Amino acid sequence: MSEKKPTSIKRDPDRGKLGGVCAGIANYWGWELWLVRIIAISGLFLSGSLFFWGYIALWIVLDKQAPAKDWQSQVTAQPVHFEIKSQVWKAGQPPRRAFQDIKATFDNLETRLQKLESYVTSKQFSIAREINKL
Structure with a gap:
């Protein structure tokens, strides 16, 4: 059983620190959130203002993900599924x-x-x- 990939990138402010852009990218590609944040911070230091302005642009352009319902409806509505990830960086x-x-x-x-x-x-x-x- 595999998780459905989101159809578009959306900001996830619930999991995000600033605007939820990194969390939205992590959700879309199925990556760990910490990895996306490290890539974003590294890009900020290596390219300077390019990543900063790109992040701001994505913050403005991307739609906000719908807020999650209460935890009880999420638990009962979605089947429990465990996935074994092969890459160490992805498995956490x-x-x-x-x-x-x-x-x-x-x-x-x-x-x-x-x-x-x-x-x-x-x-x-x-x-x-x-x-x-x-």
């Missing part, structure tokens, strides 16, 4: 846990590589290779 997984997962993967690869190296350097491999040459 803590960096420590992501690092542990990556470290476990590389430890497993290191063990496999050590076994392969020990076999390739063994006498058994040398004998098998000589027999295959015959």
Whole structure:
């Protein structure tokens, strides 16, 4: 079951800090809100006034998202659905846990590589290779 993508970008002042522009962009593309904010702040520092004026323009141009109804009607009206996201940046997984997962993967690869190296350097491999040459 997948979530329906919004048909247009709308500001989300309920989740937003200033005007809800970043929250609206995050809703539209299905990104984490913190990521969109970091991109916006980075763009502001890197390009100067271009991102500032772009944000102001979007604040003025974009329609405001309809306010959410009370929480009880939202809970009963929408089915509960859980999605496992594959990218760490999208899943909101803590960096420590992501690092542990990556470290476990590389430890497993290191063990496999050590076994392969020990076999390739063994006498058994040398004998098998000589027999295959015959």
